[in-house]
Amino acid sequence: MRGIQDKTAIVTGAGSGIGQAIAHRLATEGVTVGVFDIRAEAAGQTVSAIKAAGGKAVAVTCDITDYSAVVKAVSEFEAATGRGTDILVNNAGWDTPIPFLKTDEAFWKKVVSINYFGPLHMTHAVAQGMSARKAGRIINIASDAGRVGSSGEVVYSGCKGATIAFGKALAREVARSNITINTVCPGPTxxxxxxxxxxxxxxxxxxxxxxxxxxxxxxxGVPDDYPGLVAFLASDDAAFITGQTISVSGGLTMHG
Incomplete structure (x- = not known):
């Protein structure tokens, strides 16, 4: 991908699954990756695998639901790399299937804290530096549940829909700072x-x-179905693309 080599990226939830696959792909493109995960051991394992393959990565333990912890973690990563963050991939998420009428307030708060406030915290902490440098790429990993709804995932669907709208609105605000924001919506994976x-x-x-x-x-889907698109959106090849939402679902959903 053009213009991505030697950049830095933070990928949240990169200790496993889609986030791990994205971290590996960015590393193969020459990006130094901040592997952010609440599970220190999982983050360390991802970093070890990236380094074994010849890539560069830094493990950072981070609870994205805690804004002060996010600010500290971002500072830790940028101190380790000696530069600001060029790319942010908001991937971390969580849910468990429960019919909405059987859920309670504690469950709602957990889902919202991880799936909506998490990306808000990360974006607020990282995008300020991007704005000062007049450059940046932010890719939100949402879900087709946020576009069409998903039974048993009502609150999660709402959070992902909110993330899609958040990305579009913020893309308008920061466009003149040469920051692009796009959203990838995986299907079942x-x-x-x-x-x-x-x-x-x-x-x-x-x-x-x-x-x-x-x-x-x-x-x-499988985790490797998504990193190519993320790398593209993070690259100079996608410099004129912002505020867009792209489904990657094998045709399960088809949006015009």
Whole structure:
């Protein structure tokens, strides 16, 4: 990708799943990656794998629901690299399937804190430096649940819809500072989070099979389906693209 080599990037939730795949891809493009995760061991394992493959990465333990912790973590990463953050990928997320009428306020607050306030915290902490430097790329990993809704994920869907709208509105505010903001919406994806969502065993397999039947390309996603698009949006090849929302779902959703 043009213009991405020797840049720095923060990827949240990069200890596993989609975030880990994105971190690996950016590292292969010559980016120094800040592997942000609330799980120190998982972040360390991702960094070790990146370094073993010849890439550059820094593990940073961070709770994205805590703004002061986010500011500290961003400062720690930028001190380690000796420069400001060029690319931010807001990937970290969490949910568990529960019908909305069976949820409670504590559950809502947890989902909103991670899936909406988390990206707000990270973006606020990082974009100020980007604005001062007049350059930056922010990529939000939302979900098709935020575009079309998802049964059993009502609050999560709302958060992802809010993230999509947040990205569009902020893209307008910071465009003159040469900061682009775009959103990638994965469809159902085979990750550890999917295992906890659908369960295992015969019942879990039935749910997976039903998902596959709904996807025109005949499978659910895997983590490696998304990093190429993220790298593109972070590169100079996408310098004239901002405020956009792109679904990567095998045709499950098709938006004009």
């Amino acid at each position: 085979d990750t550890p989070a999917m295992d906890s969502f659908v369960g295992t065993g015969e019942q879990g397999q039935k749910i997976r099979d039903a998902m596959v039947r709904g996807v025109p390309l005949g499978r659910i």
